[in-house]
Amino acid sequence: MPITVLEPSGLESGTVLDRDLVVVGSGPAGLTVARRFAGTGVRVLVLESGGRRPDRDADALNEVDNVGARRIEDQSVMRSRILGGASFLWTGRCTAFDDIDFAARPWVPASGWPLRPADLTGSLEAARGVLGLGPNDYDDRLWRRLGMPAPTPQLDPDLLLPRFWQASQSPHDPSSPVRFGRNDIDPPGAGIELLLHATVTQVEVDEAGTAVTAVQVTLPDLRTLLVRAGTIVLACGGIENARLLLASRDRFPAGLGNGHDLVGRYLMDHPGSVIGSFDPRHSDDVRSRFGRYRLGQAQYLHGLVLSPQVQEREELLNAAVFLEEYPAVDDPWHAGQRLAGRVRHRGRPVTADTDLPAFDQAAFWRAINDDEPPEPTAAQDVASLLRHPRTIAGGLLRMTREHRPPLFRARRVDLYSLIEQRPDPDSRITLSEKRDAFGMPLSRIDWRLHDQERHTLSRLAELVSDQFGRAGLSRPRIASWLGRDDWRDNLTDRAHPTGSTRMSSDPKSGVVDPDGQVHGIHGLYVTGSSVFPTAGHGNPTLMIVAMALRLGDHLRATRLR
Numbered sequence: 001m002p003i004t005v006l007e008p009s010g011l012e013s014g015t016v017l018d019r020d021l022v023v024v025g026s027g028p029a030g031l032t033v034a035r036r037f038a039g040t041g042v043r044v045l046v047l048e049s050g051g052r053r054p055d056r057d058a059d060a061l062n063e064v065d066n067v068g069a070r071r072i073e074d075q076s077v078m079r080s081r082i083l084g085g086a087s088f089l090w091t092g093r094c095t096a097f098d099d100i101d102f103a104a105r106p107w108v109p110a111s112g113w114p115l116r117p118a119d120l121t122g123s124l125e126a127a128r129g130v131l132g133l134g135p136n137d138y139d140d141r142l143w144r145r146l147g148m149p150a151p152t153p154q155l156d157p158d159l160l161l162p163r164f165w166q167a168s169q170s171p172h173d174p175s176s177p178v179r180f181g182r183n184d185i186d187p188p189g190a191g192i193e194l195l196l197h198a199t200v201t202q203v204e205v206d207e208a209g210t211a212v213t214a215v216q217v218t219l220p221d222l223r224t225l226l227v228r229a230g231t232i233v234l235a236c237g238g239i240e241n242a243r244l245l246l247a248s249r250d251r252f253p254a255g256l257g258n259g260h261d262l263v264g265r266y267l268m269d270h271p272g273s274v275i276g277s278f279d280p281r282h283s284d285d286v287r288s289r290f291g292r293y294r295l296g297q298a299q300y301l302h303g304l305v306l307s308p309q310v311q312e313r314e315e316l317l318n319a320a321v322f323l324e325e326y327p328a329v330d331d332p333w334h335a336g337q338r339l340a341g342r343v344r345h346r347g348r349p350v351t352a353d354t355d356l357p358a359f360d361q362a363a364f365w366r367a368i369n370d371d372e373p374p375e376p377t378a379a380q381d382v383a384s385l386l387r388h389p390r391t392i393a394g395g396l397l398r399m400t401r402e403h404r405p406p407l408f409r410a411r412r413v414d415l416y417s418l419i420e421q422r423p424d425p426d427s428r429i430t431l432s433e434k435r436d437a438f439g440m441p442l443s444r445i446d447w448r449l450h451d452q453e454r455h456t457l458s459r460l461a462e463l464v465s466d467q468f469g470r471a472g473l474s475r476p477r478i479a480s481w482l483g484r485d486d487w488r489d490n491l492t493d494r495a496h497p498t499g500s501t502r503m504s505s506d507p508k509s510g511v512v513d514p515d516g517q518v519h520g521i522h523g524l525y526v527t528g529s530s531v532f533p534t535a536g537h538g539n540p541t542l543m544i545v546a547m548a549l550r551l552g553d554h555l556r557a558t559r560l561r
Contacts, residue, residue, distance in 0.1 A: 003046070003181065006195045013223035019045040019193075020560055022215060022229040024200045024244070027085020028541055029528040029548045030235035031180045032130060034192050036552030042560045044192045045227060047217060049199040049236075050081035057220065057437070058082070061199060064239070065432035068446035071493045078495040079237060083196065084180040086237065086495075086541075092168035092177025093301075094131060094542040095138045096124060100308045100318060101420075101536035107315035110266065110423040113533050114505040114514040123546035123553075130545050132169040132178050134298025139163065142293075142300060151289050155304070155467040163305035163320050165539065166298060174297065198225070201440050203232065203248040203256055205521060212524035218438045231559050233516075233525045233551070238267075238497030241530040242429045243443045245501065245511075245518075257501070257511050257518040264429035266499040267447055268421040268535040271491040275321070275461045276415035276476030280328075283413045283474045290323050292405050305537065306460060317456045319419040320537040321464060324366065329373050331409040332388040333395060335381035342378060373411075415464065415476045417457055418494065418537050422450045429500050449488050458482045496540050501530040516551045523559070527551050 021037065023030045026048040037044050050058040058081040072078055082088045097117075104112030124136055135145055140162045143150045150162070168177035181194075195217075202216035212232045217225040234241045242264040246255035257263055278286060293300045303322030311318060327334040376384070385392070388409065395406025421427075427448035431441035461478045468475045481490040504510025507519035512531050518524045527548050529540045 003192050003194045006045075006193055008195060008197050008219050008223075011219070011223070011225060013225075015225045017045065017225065017227045019043045019227060019229045020231065021045070021555070022047065022227055022232045024215065024232070024234050025049075025085055025236035025240075025528075026083050026181050026194065027235065027237070027528075028087050028130075028180050029544050030085065030233070032545050032548035033233050033235060033527060033552045033555070035130075036549065036556055037560065038191055040556070040560075045229075046192060046194045047198045047200055047215070047227070048081070048083055048085075048194060048196050050083065051196045052083050054080065054082060054088075058197070058199075061436045061438065061440075062240075063434075063436065063442055065434050065442045065444045066447075067444060068427070069449045069488055069491075071445065071447060072495075078493075079239070081199075083194075084182060087178060087180040089495075090168075090177060090541065093165050093539045094133060094168055095163070095165045095538040096136055097536045097538055097543055098305070098308070098318060100311065101534055101538075105312070107312070108317065108420075108422060108534070110425070110509075111534050114503055120543075120546050120550065123550040124542065126549050127542055127545040130178070130549070131542060132171060133166050133542070134295050134300075136542075137164070138166070142295075145295055146293055153471045155471060157307060159307055159310050159463050160304045160467055161307050163303045163322075164293075164300045165303065165322065166300050168541070169297060169299075199438060200236070200244060201247070201438055202250065203234070203244060203524065205251050205256065205524070207251075209251045210520060211522040222438070229523075231523045231525070231555060233527060233555075235527050235548070237528060238500055238530040239429060239443050239445070241526050241528060242267075242500035243431070243440075245526075246429070246431050247440050256524065257521060259520065260508050262425075262502070262509075262511050264500050265425040265427070266423045266502050266533075267427045267429055267445070268423065268498040269447065269493040270418045270496045270498075270535060270537065270539075271421060271449060271453055272416065272418045272494045273457070273481075273491045274324070274414040274479055275417045275457055275482065276464065276478050278413040278415070278474055278476050280410040280413045283410070284407060286468070286474050287323060287325065287407055287410070287413060289473070291407070294403050294405075304464065306456075306463075310463070314459060315452075316459060317420040317422060317452060318537045319417055319456050319460050321415055321417045321460060324414040324416040325408070325410050326366075326412040326414075328409040328411040329376055330380075330384040330387065332385045332392050333406055333408045335376065335384040338376070339378060339381050339385075415461070417460060418539075419453055419456055419460075420535050420537050421498075422452045423499060423534060424448050424450065447493065449491060453491075454482065454487050496529060496535070498529040498532050498535040498540065501526045502533045503531045504533065515554050516547070525551060525555070 020043040023046045059076045062075040102113040170176045170178045198217045200215045204214040214228040248256045290302045305320040430444045432444040434442045501511040516525045
């Protein structure tokens with residue numbers, strides 16, 4: 001899809017632009033909506049606060065005032081104002097939501113979506129092409145696709161079920177996930193327009209407050225623009241969507257869409273942590289079974305999820321586990337990769353021009369749980385290759401016979417969990433008295449964790465240990481912090497802010513309707529994880545893209561024909 005970049009340097013302060021559709025944010029949600037209008041004749045302008053490269057001044061606009069549970073303080077490793085938004089940082093992991101995630105569950109307050117799983121089937125299928133994914137099979141149906149039987153002995157399906165995650169692959173570089181916008185730029189005169197370094201600081205509505213009219217834009221040198229449109233889509237992330245609505249107070253002191261004091265409430269994430277660990281010298285059985293699988297070019301990671309039956313019976317939240325493996329310093333496979341990287345970059349250190357630093361930032365949740373040893377020298381890597389021929393031979397055999405990645409030498413093997421959060425109206429985003437460089441109030445984050453999360457994690461760890469023991473697999477050593485009073489300090493937010501502009505059929509219980517339009521404000525839409533009523537356990541990008549596709553199709557059919 002061609003995108004024309006408008007140069008902000010040529011726009012005088014006070015300039016007024018008129019478009020049919022304005023999309024705020026160039027990440028997976030924003031560009032997916034915009035792409036639905038390629039070649040339609042609809043005048044689309046995408047506004048991106050950052051530029052083509054990381055910008056400290058732009059990222060500083062993401063600063064938050066945290067007053068709740070401990071979160072990662074450095075927002076630059078969590079969110080990025082840059083072309084492509086969150087896709088500049090993400091690791092590419094995708095999975096679909098489970099059917100139970102859409103259901104109203106008596107043991108999960110405020111649960112239940114106004115959509116059914118079937119309402120997203122077509123959009124999820126279309127999202128595969130956007131994200132460079134294989135088949136959308138994330139449960140035990142994948143074994144048939146792989147042409148192999150399910151591993152035995154099987155675990156009790158009344159307690160734990162297979163779960164898979166898939167890796168996004170860019171068509172331009174299969175070793176990298178899709179980086180939105182990176183390969184879409186064309187010369188002027190073609191397709192959809194994009195204005196970089198354009199920060200939206202206010203959304204405007206008509207005098208009656210019932211229809212959107214424009215957005216105010218501030219450029220880095222404080223020049224201001226007005227962009228008018230009858231349809232505006234906010235796609236600037238789970239925190240910024242709420243912040244922008246709350247800060248748009250010209251017509252309503254409480255902000256837009258906030259007549260029932262719901263904007264910013266029900267803030268959720270995916271609290272993640274190591275809930276168990278394995279002896280790396282005696283865990284090849286678990287690593288082999290729950291490692292990675294290939295289907296053509298598609299790569300899947302195998303893990304486990306709590307069954308719907310045990311969730312209901314024991315009033316648990318949805319939660320999943322997978323293995324996180326850390327290579328030994330002398331692992332020959334990683335030594336070979338490092339040597340190849342040195343050859344590729346002619347011996348120079350890896351710089352910000354490559355994808356590696358972005359991936360390293362996206363794996364922040366690994367780094368804080370691990371003391372990384374110094375990177376080996378080239379000579380040490382050569383020695384590792386020569387020292388472990390059996391590891392290399394075994395890996396090659398596994399790759400050719402089983403079409404699976406090699407088992408590398410590990411120094412650490414963890415059982416990592418991602419968990420759904422209990423929706424809580426007091427877990428919320430409000431506006432701080434502190435302000436950013438453009439005068440906008442910072443987001444004041446009061447993120448809350450609950451005993452139901454700890455109980456679910458503890459029970460999940462117990463079930464995995466028990467089931468592994470019954471199946472004759474190596475058992476994990478359960479993390480001791482699960483039974484301590486300081487358990488909250490051992491959970492990390494995973495840069496998946498969710499729920500702050502939740503979807504509902506009734507304006508009294510949500511911010512946007514099932515089509516994503518803000519209740520009571522014609523033409524103003526929100527998309528992204530902020531509209532999810534519940535978070536599930538799954539990484540959200542596949543669902544974000546599917547919801548954005550659905551919104552784009554809705555706008556084409558009803559407003560922008």
